[in-house]
Amino acid sequence: MKGSSRRRLGQRVFTEQVRECRDKGYLLSSKKIGSGAFSKVYLARATPERIQHNAKLSADLQDKHHAMVAIKIVSTAEAPAEFSRKFLPREISSLNATYKHLNVVQLYETYQNSQRSYLVLELAARGDLLEHINSVSARRCCPGLEEDEARRLFRQLVSAVAHCHSSGIVHRDLKCENILLDEQGLLKLTDFGFANCSGLKNALLSTFCGSVAYTAPEILMSKKYAGERADLWSLGVILYAMVTGKLPFKERQPHRMLHLMRRGPTFRQGLSSECQDLIRGLLQLRPDARLDLQQVAAHRWMLPFAPALFCNVLGTAPEEPKFPTALDEVPRLKDPEPLGTLVQLQRPQRPGAHHDRTSEPTPAFGAPRLLQAHLRCSVASPGVGFRRPGAASCSQQPLSLCSISAAPKEARHCQVK
Structure with missing residues (x-):
């Protein structure tokens, strides 16, 4: 045509x-x-x-x-x-x-x-967490968020995931691009296109889905997995990205990615031992060795927020003070300022996605998210989020998303469950 x-x-x-x-x-x-x-x-x-x-x-x-x-x-x-x-x-x-x-x-x-x-x-007008990390990193001239801000946002994310799990929902596609921020700076979890609604605690699933950089090792190994435990691994990757400005494991081949996972994450100098301990507790190879949500909420890095956190799951959201960060400088529904020479965490592209930007990858389901085919399994690309187009790209690459050349063979012909 x-x-x-x-x-x-x-x-x-x-x-x-x-x-x-x-x-x-x-x-x-x-x-x-x-x-x-x-x-x-x-x-x-x-x-x-x-x-x-x-x-x-x-x-x-x-x-x-x-x-x-x-x-x-x-x-x-x-x-x-x-x-x-x-x-x-x-x-x-x-x-x-x-x-x-x-x-x-x-x-x-x-x-x-x-x-x-x-x-x-619901409209979340201030973009996604990935944009926020890159924007704050640019302003600080230092990759990642300060721990105090990361703690506030991560607390909200854990509360959202706990609410989902208590409602019988496992997300299976937790990543920075699927976490939005509204005009008040509140975190909003989105993109439930790969969610499973079985309602059975730790029911074993077999679908290979999500973005490989955030995917639990048991899924990469094509094993049946508990959705709740897989979500916990993704939480560890997200927290690492928040405080370091990069992803913990960067490789092109899945088997080499698994090798890096076995070695464990490395941390920048100056990151608190408590934060490192929480990340390690989430990025455990064995699913049953990972911290559960109650343990995450009670972790010393999360305190003193634990008591309010799980009240939220019962239906009352805790009051979240509006934090004075770079969010306050971003106009509603406006594109973020160019990041100059500071490098951004890169978004994986989604097969078949269409977007009005020519150079910027974008999130799923409705959101501008050109996910690379090799980072998203070919089962489907439903996508669920929405996000502002327009973030600038950079030439340097210190904060890069790991690139996987191909999903495991099982991912291309898996049966959705």
């Missing part, structure tokens, strides 16, 4: 989407804030009438003092049948099961027709 014909078709489809959203009480803007293989995410405004008739919207937006939402539009007509039949329903089910937690992106409602599904989601 020629370019002009493609543009006309795109304009016609977008006009239909605007009309369909307006009929449901949402004013869809032309500002695309994310995209994936089968989806696009737009900034939208809920009408007063819609807010009045949607209890979730009314309760949440009242505290936010605005009426902005993110609408993810999934082209079910273009997506593979397995995606529409399995992954999209799982995502919606997971978001419904984790509703009403301060640190999980909220799903307000869904609607669909024969061509498209619409997910009306």
Whole structure:
């Protein structure tokens, strides 16, 4: 199809989407804030009438003092049948099961027709954790976040994951790109496209999914695994990235990656022994040797936050002070400032993802996240998040994501469970 014909078709489809959203009480803007293989995410405004008739919207937006939402539009007509039949329903089910937690992106409602599904989601306007780490690193001229800030954010992440696990949901794709920040600086966990909703504690799973740099060794070895324990490994990788500005294991071949995992992470000078101990406790090769969430919450590096942390799981989110960091300098819905010569953690590309940037990889499901095919298994690429496009790239590479040339053979033909 020629370019002009493609543009006309795109304009016609977008006009239909605007009309369909307006009929449901949402004013869809032309500002695309994310995209994936089968989806696009737009900034939208809920009408007063819609807010009045949607209890979730009314309760949440009242505290936010605005009426902005993110609408993810999934082209079910273009997506593979397995995606529409399995992954999209799982995502919606997971978001419904984790509703009403301060640190999980909220799903307000869904609607669909024969061509498209619409997910009306909470807006997290300040980008993802990866962007934040790179932005703060640039301002500090030192890779990574300060430990105090990393502790505050990690506490919120652990609370979100604990809430998911207590609701019978394992995420299976925890990574910096799937963690968003809202206008108040609160952390929001997103991207439940690979979540499993079995509800059985430590049920064994077999699907190879997620990004290899954050993937637990038992999954890389194609063993059956407990989703909760795999999530704990990913938490260790994320914490390491927060405090060091890089990922702990960097290799091209999975077997060499496993060799590095067996050796364990190395740490920069000046990182506290308590933080190192917590990371090591999460990055244990044997799943049953890893710290569980209760042990993480009670770890001395996390104190004095442990008592409030698991109150959150029971339904009451702890008050989180707004911390004075570089977040306060980032305008809402604006692209971050160029990072100059300071290097960014690189995003893995997702096969088949489409994005309006030409050079910047981006997150999954609706988010602008061009994930490299070799870092994402070919089972599916549902993606679930949304994120601002526009972060600048850099020429130097000290803070680089490990690159895996190919997923294990089992990953390409695995049965989804």
